[in-house]
Amino acid sequence: xxxxxxxQLICFSILSITLVLGALGVVLLPNIVYSxxxxxxxxxxxxxxxxLLNASFVAAAQVLVYVGAVNVLILFAIMLVNKKENLAxxxxxxLRRVLSGLVCGGLLALLIRVAFTTPWAxxxxxxxxxxxxxxxxxHLFSDYLLPFELASVLLLMAMIGAIVLARxxxxxxxxxxxxxxxxxxxxxxxxPLLVQNPVQEPVR
Amino acid sequence: xxxxxxxxxxxxxxxxxxxxxxxxxxxxxxxxxxxRAGERxxxxxxxxxxxxxxxxxxxxxxxxxxxxxxxxxxxTVFLYPWAVAFxxxxxxxxxxxxxxxxxxxxxxxxxxxxxxxxxx
Numbered sequence: 008x009x010x011x012x013x014x015q016l017i018c019f020s021i022l023s024i025t026l027v028l029g030a031l032g033v034v035l036l037p038n039i040v041y042s043x044x045x046x047x048x049x050x051x052x053x054x055x056x057x058x059l060l061n062a063s064f065v066a067a068a069q070v071l072v073y074v075g076a077v078n079v080l081i082l083f084a085i086m087l088v089n090k091k092e093n094l095a096x097x098x099x100x101x102l103r104r105v106l107s108g109l110v111c112g113g114l115l116a117l118l119i120r121v122a123f124t125t126p127w128a129x130x131x132x133x134x135x136x137x138x139x140x141x142x143x144x145x146h147l148f149s150d151y152l153l154p155f156e157l158a159s160v161l162l163l164m165a166m167i168g169a170i171v172l173a174r175x176x177x178x179x180x181x182x183x184x185x186x187x188x189x190x191x192x193x194x195x196x197x198x199p200l201l202v203q204n205p206v207q208e209p210v211r
Numbered sequence: 212x213x214x215x216x217x218x219x220x221x222x223x224x225x226x227x228x229x230x231x232x233x234x235x236x237x238x239x240x241x242x243x244x245x246x247r248a249g250e251r252x253x254x255x256x257x258x259x260x261x262x263x264x265x266x267x268x269x270x271x272x273x274x275x276x277x278x279x280x281x282x283x284x285x286x287t288v289f290l291y292p293w294a295v296a297f298x299x300x301x302x303x304x305x306x307x308x309x310x311x312x313x314x315x316x317x318x319x320x321x322x323x324x325x326x327x328x329x330x331x
Contacts, residue, residue, distance in 0.1 A: 058218070068288045076281040083277050086269040137295065144296030147289075148304040156307070158289060159314040162282050166318040169278040170327050 018059055026052040039085055047078040064140045275327050286315050 029049040033042045050073040057066035097103065147155050254261050293300070293308050322328055 064292065067291075071284055071288055072281075076277075076284045080274075080277050080281060083269070083274045087274055088268075140292050141296040141299065144292030144294075145299060147292055148296075148300050148307055152307060155289065156311060156314070159286075159311045162285060163314055163318040163321075166279065166282045167321055169275070169282075170322060170325050 015059060018055070022052045022055045022059065025049075026056070040082075043078065043082050043085055046081065047074050050074045050078060062139065064143055272330070279322055279327060282318060283315070286312075 026049055029045045029052060032045040033049060036042050036045070050069060054066045054069040054074070057063075057069055250260070289311070290308065293304060297304075
């Protein structure tokens with residue numbers, strides 16, 4: 008065993024253990040904030056695995072988009088939803104657990120079968136590092152040009168949809184009262200930046 | 212196949228950045244007085260005394276900014292391979308990238324027009 012393959016084995020083991028433990032924590036921890044932060048850790052471990060596979064561009068995209076943006080969106084969504092609900096026990100919980108366990112076990116068996124039956128060998132050595140990114144750029148601007156331009160249209164649609172959904176005054180008239188609604192998106196009344204809770208007793 | 216070539220600096224950076232919080236906490240443990248009274252037990256909140264719980268609802272406008280950030284984050288990811296392969300691609304790719312950016316400028320103009328970028 009050479010030093011290189013030994014290093015790779017160690018890196019792979021650390022990343023895999025982090026990934027599996029983090030994913031289990033995301034599912035099992037009762038506090039949703041912990042789950043969100045652990046999800047960021049899981050995304051980072053996946054980026055490390057990409058780096059281990061010499062796919063540096065995919066790793067950078069993973070960190071930029073998933074850790075930098077998607078995970079932040081999830082955290083914001085958690086902060087926006089403030090309902091501390093008293094979670095009552097769902098009726099028929101053991102049956103549900105058995106059923107979901109069956110579904111997850113079946114999915115696991117399917118994935119293991121796929122992993123063992125797929126021929127993983129690639130034709131020829133794969134491009135590495137900077138060369139891979141250049142290859143991606145060449146493909147993106149020659150034979151994958153239409154998906155590339157469509158991606159910008161998709162981003163445009165996502166932006167418009169986000170703005171339409173996030174603002175409350177989408178409809179020309181109020182749904183409840185029927186009164187016309189101001190179409191300007193800045194609310195006229197100043198809303199506080201932090202929606203105040205009913206003041207709880209100060210922590211001492 | 213994988214020999215960590217070119218990742219030496221990355222590994223060093225990773226180790227240093229992992230060592231910084233550990234060193235900070237260990238130094239704190241060694242130097243700080245061992246009192247547990249008074250405000251020592253409070254949650255650190257930028258030097259202010261915290262009032263109320265940490266679970267407060269945030270304004271939806273933060274979410275708007277995050278969404279706009281996601282859009283242009285993805286745009287950056289798409290433009291990076293173009294920038295790396297710029298010399299090999301030529302004029303046509305430049306025009307294609309300009310079209311890509313122009314469509315996203317429409318999105319930016321829409322967000323600007325609708326006041327999503329303003330903080331009233």
